[in-house]
Amino acid sequence: MFRNNYDNDSVTFSPQGRIFQVEYAQEAVKQGSVVVGIVSKTHAVLAALKRNAEELSSYQRKIIPIDTHYGIALAGLASDARVLSNFMKQQSLASRLTYGRPILLSDITSRIGDRAQTNTQHYGKRPYGVGLLIAGVDARGPHLFEFQPSGVTVECVAGGIGARSQMARTYLERNLDEFENCSREELIKHALRALKDSLSQDKELTVDNTSLGVGGMEENFKMYEGQDIAGWLETTFENKQEGGQAAEGSGEGMELDS
Amino acid sequence: MTSIGTGYDLSNSVFSPDGRNFQVEYAVKAVENGGTAIGIRCKDGVVLALEKLVTSKLLKKDANKRIATVDRNTGVVHSGLLPDGRHFISRARDEASSWRSTYKAPIPGSSLANRMGAYVQAYTLYNSVRPFGITAIIGGYDAETELSVDGAVGNGPKVGAGGKTQWVKEGGPFLYMVEPSGLYWGYYGAATGKGRQAAKAELEKLKLDPTDGECISLEEGVKEAARIIYVAHEDSKDKEFELEMTWVSAVSGPTKGKHEEVPKALREEAERLAKKALEGEDEDEEEKMEE
Amino acid sequence: MNHFPEAWGRPRDDIYGSYNASYLPQSRGGLQSHHQPTTHTQQPIVTGTSVLALKFSTGVVIAADNLASYGSLARFTDVHRLKPFNKRAVVGFGGDVSDMQYLDRLLNSLDVEENYTSPTGDAKSDDDRALVDAPLMSAKNLHTYLAKVMYKRRTDFNPLWNALLVCGLDEKDQPFLASADLLGTTFSAPSMATGFGAHLAQPLLRRVAPDEAATQELSKEKAVEAIKECMKVLFYRDARSMNEYSVAVIDQSGVELKEDEKLENQSWAFADRIKGYGTQTV
Numbered sequence: 001m002f003r004n005n006y007d008n009d010s011v012t013f014s015p016q017g018r019i020f021q022v023e024y025a026q027e028a029v030k031q032g033s034v035v036v037g038i039v040s041k042t043h044a045v046l047a048a049l050k051r052n053a054e055e056l057s058s059y060q061r062k063i064i065p066i067d068t069h070y071g072i073a074l075a076g077l078a079s080d081a082r083v084l085s086n087f088m089k090q091q092s093l094a095s096r097l098t099y100g101r102p103i104l105l106s107d108i109t110s111r112i113g114d115r116a117q118t119n120t121q122h123y124g125k126r127p128y129g130v131g132l133l134i135a136g137v138d139a140r141g142p143h144l145f146e147f148q149p150s151g152v153t154v155e156c157v158a159g160g161i162g163a164r165s166q167m168a169r170t171y172l173e174r175n176l177d178e179f180e181n182c183s184r185e186e187l188i189k190h191a192l193r194a195l196k197d198s199l200s201q202d203k204e205l206t207v208d209n210t211s212l213g214v215g216g217m218e219e220n221f222k223m224y225e226g227q228d229i230a231g232w233l234e235t236t237f238e239n240k241q242e243g244g245q246a247a248e249g250s251g252e253g254m255e256l257d258s
Numbered sequence: 259m260t261s262i263g264t265g266y267d268l269s270n271s272v273f274s275p276d277g278r279n280f281q282v283e284y285a286v287k288a289v290e291n292g293g294t295a296i297g298i299r300c301k302d303g304v305v306l307a308l309e310k311l312v313t314s315k316l317l318k319k320d321a322n323k324r325i326a327t328v329d330r331n332t333g334v335v336h337s338g339l340l341p342d343g344r345h346f347i348s349r350a351r352d353e354a355s356s357w358r359s360t361y362k363a364p365i366p367g368s369s370l371a372n373r374m375g376a377y378v379q380a381y382t383l384y385n386s387v388r389p390f391g392i393t394a395i396i397g398g399y400d401a402e403t404e405l406s407v408d409g410a411v412g413n414g415p416k417v418g419a420g421g422k423t424q425w426v427k428e429g430g431p432f433l434y435m436v437e438p439s440g441l442y443w444g445y446y447g448a449a450t451g452k453g454r455q456a457a458k459a460e461l462e463k464l465k466l467d468p469t470d471g472e473c474i475s476l477e478e479g480v481k482e483a484a485r486i487i488y489v490a491h492e493d494s495k496d497k498e499f500e501l502e503m504t505w506v507s508a509v510s511g512p513t514k515g516k517h518e519e520v521p522k523a524l525r526e527e528a529e530r531l532a533k534k535a536l537e538g539e540d541e542d543e544e545e546k547m548e549e
Numbered sequence: 550m551n552h553f554p555e556a557w558g559r560p561r562d563d564i565y566g567s568y569n570a571s572y573l574p575q576s577r578g579g580l581q582s583h584h585q586p587t588t589h590t591q592q593p594i595v596t597g598t599s600v601l602a603l604k605f606s607t608g609v610v611i612a613a614d615n616l617a618s619y620g621s622l623a624r625f626t627d628v629h630r631l632k633p634f635n636k637r638a639v640v641g642f643g644g645d646v647s648d649m650q651y652l653d654r655l656l657n658s659l660d661v662e663e664n665y666t667s668p669t670g671d672a673k674s675d676d677d678r679a680l681v682d683a684p685l686m687s688a689k690n691l692h693t694y695l696a697k698v699m700y701k702r703r704t705d706f707n708p709l710w711n712a713l714l715v716c717g718l719d720e721k722d723q724p725f726l727a728s729a730d731l732l733g734t735t736f737s738a739p740s741m742a743t744g745f746g747a748h749l750a751q752p753l754l755r756r757v758a759p760d761e762a763a764t765q766e767l768s769k770e771k772a773v774e775a776i777k778e779c780m781k782v783l784f785y786r787d788a789r790s791m792n793e794y795s796v797a798v799i800d801q802s803g804v805e806l807k808e809d810e811k812l813e814n815q816s817w818a819f820a821d822r823i824k825g826y827g828t829q830t831v
Contacts, residue, residue: 011388012268015280017287019339019388100693101720104685106666114348117341123386139685139720144318151341155321156314173315327665351665355658362654 011123021127022120025149028129032075034162034198035062037133037144038172038191040182044135044142044221046073046213047191049162049199063213067092068220069102070136071213075162076149077129084112084128104138109145109153117151131161136215160194168198184216189236196237205233269385281389282382285338285438288391292337293499294453294490297395298461298483299433299446301468303476303507304397305520306335307483309453309491312498323519325504329354329364332398333504333517337451338438339391346394346436349377366400367432371442379440389438393450396436399506400429401515430468431506453490460486476507480520484528485535492536501529555585589707593645595619597630598789599746600641601779602714603754604724604739604764605772608800609716611639612776614784615808616791617646623791631795633804634660638688638717639797640695643743644731645710652709655698659686688717688725688799692735700733708732712743717799724764724800739764742779745787750779769798781812785819 006012007020014020035048048062060078064085065071072088074081088108095103112132119125132147146159157179160168171194182190191212196205207230215221224232266272267280274280294309306325324343325335328350336343353373357365365373374396382389435448447461464482465472474482480503487501503525509515520528550561559568570577570584578584595617602611617625630642632653640656642649663686692715702709708731719725727737739761740754757775758764776796784790792812798805 006268011270011386013281013284013288013388013391015267015284015287017284017289017291017391019391098694098697099686099690101685101687101690104666110344113341114344117345120341121345121381121388150339151344155318156316157318158316169314169316176315323666330661330664351662355661358658358661359654 009123010120010125010127019120022150025127025129026131029076029131029149029161030163030165032077032130032162033060033062034160034165034168034195035073035075035133036158036160036165036168036172036191036194036198037073037135037146037156038158038179038182038187038194039135039142039144039156040179040184040187042142042218043182043184043187043214043216044070044137044144045187045191045215046071046133046135046211047188047195048073048211048213049195049205050209050211052209059209063211063223065213065221065223066108067096067102067136069138070105070108070134070215071221071223073133073135073211073213075131075165080128080130081132084115084130084132087115088112102138104140105134105136105143105145106138106140106155109134109147109155112147113151113153115151116147116149120151133159133161135213136221137217142215142217158194160198162198164198164200166198168194171197184214185232188212188214188232192232192236205237207233270381270388271383271385279382279439282439285389285391286393289338289393289438289450290452290454292339292392292451294449294451294457294487295335295337295393295395296449296457296461296483296486296490297335297397297433297435297445297447298464298474298479299397299431299466300476300479301473302431302511303399303479303505303513304333304431304433305476305479305483305503305505306333306395306397307487307504308335308337308502309451309487310500310502311494312500320500323502325502325519327504327517328370328396329358329398330516331364331401331506332367332370332396333506334394334396335504336392336394338393342390342392343394346374346378346390346392350374350396353377364401366429367396367398367434368444370398371396371432371434371436371444374436375440375442377440378436378438382439391438393438394436395445395448395450396434397432397506398517399431399508399515401509402429430508449486449490451490453487453493456492457486457490460489476505476511477524480505480524481528481531484525485532488529488532488536501525503528558591589705590645590648590710593648593710595624595646596789597628597643597646597649598787599742599744599750599783600630600643600712600714601742601746601750601754601776601783602641602716602726602740603758603767603772603776604716604726604761605758605767605769606765607724608718608769608798609639609724609726610769610772610776610796610798611641611714611716612780612794612796613641613643614780614791614794616789616793618789621788623789626791626793629795629808631797631806631808632656633797633806634688634691634717635663635684635686636803637684637722637799638686638691638715639799639804639806640691641714641716641743643712643714648709648711652695652698652711652713656691659694687720688715689719689727691715691717692725692727692729696727696729696733696735699729699731703731703733714741714743717804718801722801745789746779746783749783749786753779753782769800773798777812781815784812784815785817 006014010021033049033051037046050059050062052059063073066088092103116128119127127149134145144156147153158172207226212224212229266274270281293311296307298305326347328334354365378390381387433445434442436442446466449457503520505520506517507513567582571580573579600613613630617628633639710731712730714728716726728741729735739758742751784792794810795808
């Protein structure tokens with residue numbers, strides 16, 4: 001009659017105090033393509049790898065600008081991200097309307113965290129199957145937050161989520177000390193290199209499959225795609241010596257136009 | 259846990275034949291793995307401290323605060339599932355704020371603990387929810403001075419009806435701990451999380467009874483709290499951690515009745531002493547070995 | 550005649566017939582003749598008079614007297630109508646005192662919420678801490694918020710019967726001064742006054758600071774002096790004012806609030822020939 005397992009819903013603890021449904025939801029994040037984010041003293045950058053369903057189809061939307069001062073990058077169920085991003089847009093506009101000020105990134109992050117938590121404590125709901133990186137600049141400077149389906153939110157200097165993102169995080173950890181004083185351009189390059197490290201051997205970053213989002217103290221959050229990022233892709237992967245990992249990808253760089 | 263697999267542990271709000279609610283017990287397990295959190299109720303205030311394990315190098319240092327302010331004079335630290343902790347805090351804030359709008363005064367610690375205990379307990383009653391995977395420590399200071407009613411006009415009489423009662427002192431420091439079952443007690447020193455056993459052992463050595471003339475002061479409490487977190491961390495020494503500490507005193511004290519972060523200088527001094535105390539212990543042991 | 554409050558200001562039944570409630574929805578007692586339409590505040594009860602404020606080069610000065618009147622009765626003489634919100638914003642209240650108390654509680658809970666997040670963690674040093682600790686809510690943000698509250702209430706036909714001056718520093722630490730009133734109307738100027746002050750003090754303040762450029766040249770001392778002079782004129786001319794008042798100066802160094810000031814150097818020479826009031830016998 002009773003099933004001898006604890007993973008049927010998100011309102012059951014296992015004897016070890018774990019909630020398997022939530023842990024499974026975290027797995028959904030790992031199915032999504034990789035996204036990375038970095039902050040410096042002056043800028044916050046998101047970079048994302050987009051997938052396409054087939055040759056002739058369009059690519060996914062991985063970066064969503066929310067307000068003029070920040071945006072998000074997602075990994076996992078895109079439709080869950082849409083629900084969350086709509087909520088974030090509403091909250092951000094509400095802050096501007098009632099107080100005339102841009103919402104704090106810490107504030108909006110904990111609000112979606114609280115929302116996600118509710119889904120893990122009530123029967124009949126499921127945890128969100130998406131992870132987010134939230135990056136931008138507010139009254140307290142540039143910030144990067146990571147959101148997980150469990151409702152855990154953390155502020156990072158740099159972060160990466162999604163498929164094979166461990167490789168990106170390794171790159172980020174290795175170059176961690178540099179980020180704080182990076183210029184806008186250097187920061188973008190770091191983000192692209194970290195992203196590239198998470199690619200499988202036969203993949204390349206191209207103008208079609210890469211998205212960038214940049215926010216700064218003096219600039220609004222803006223998404224860059226297509227030909228707008230061609231320059232950065234070119235300059236980033238030409239001076240391969242700079243990045244620790246870049247040498248590995250040197251052979252692949254030649255096949256860019258295949 | 260002989261009843262695992264019999265099915266009585268698969269749903270919240272179900273008693274096993276021997277009268278246990280397993281889901282609550284499992285929730286406690288979630289707490290037992292969390293970083294150590296402690297609270298100390300001193301003569302003239304309360305200290306809350308937390309061992310925050312650094313799970314990744316990429317985390318921003320000294321950000322990611324987890325001890326929350328619930329009302330100006332009240333803080334909450336918790337151990338266990340972080341998002342559940344945020345849920346608890348947001349409810350506590352709602353309680354504090356609704357109390358203010360009803361009574362035009364801050365919520366007393368005992369009432370807040372009672373309401374939060376009731377709220378957490380409600381999450382053990384239904385199979386449509388799960389219990390909170392946290393144990394929360396609520397600490398604060400109920401003002402001893404008669405606070406003016408919010409939005410008061412004029413000064414009113416000094417004593418008597420509508421004024422203060424002379425010579426009668428109310429309020430003072432308070433500390434409560436709420437468990438996943440909804441059970442709560444008032445404490446002189448409270449500890450939860452992974453290192454709670456070691457922390458409790460240390461807390462019991464402190465003089466914390468306010469009727470005892472030697473009850474420790476808030477500043478001593480800050481130093482003891484730091485030391486106890488360091489002691490509790492000994493078992494997971496290989497992992498890096500950050501110490502987060504907040505305190506609250508009377509209106510006349512260092513925090514002016516507000517719950518706030520312990521100033522950086524004082525925290526660093528407390529950490530220095532804590533490290534020194536630990537090293538001292540090691541040396542003693544080494545000396546004994548040598549002998 | 551019906552002297553109960555619900556009949557105040559209404560046509561008399563014995564002359565005009567009873568109120569025709571037939572248009573009201575059932576839930577509001579439609580067709581039942583004794584029912585009246587829902588009403589909210591029609592008039593203020595206990596009131597404070599003018600609030601004055603003036604920008605100067607680095608901040609703003611604001612003042613209001615300590616009187617709460619019940620009609621023409623000087624009912625309460627120690628009512629503080631300037632409420633500091635944080636280190637860079639002060640709100641001055643004119644109009645209904647109970648509505649002021651409501652707004653004060655609203656601001657109180659807003660302040661509690663604003664301080665949930667302790668920002669000190671970002672600070673690298675104590676100098677840095679002062680910067681990071683700067684309150685997030687600027688006077689401008691606060692004004693936006695209060696204006697929304699006032700507008701919402703008037704749109705509900707249930708106004709908060711106040712005229713507010715919100716002053717302090719904006720996000721860029723520049724002097725800020727703006728008003729919001731019971732209609733939800735907002736306005737901003739180098740000098741502002743509510744109530745009688747709008748007629749009696751505003752012209753005098755405009756002489757000191759005719760435009761924004763003039764406030765840049767205005768010193769704190771000159772501004773405080775001008776405000777104090779205006780408080781005096783208001784006491785001469787406004788019968789619902791008194792000679793004890795509060796004054797606050799907001800600038801980079803924070804809020805300096807004095808709540809028991811007295812008017813100095815009064816001269817009633819101008820009233821020499823005014824006769825026929827009070828205990829005057831000659």
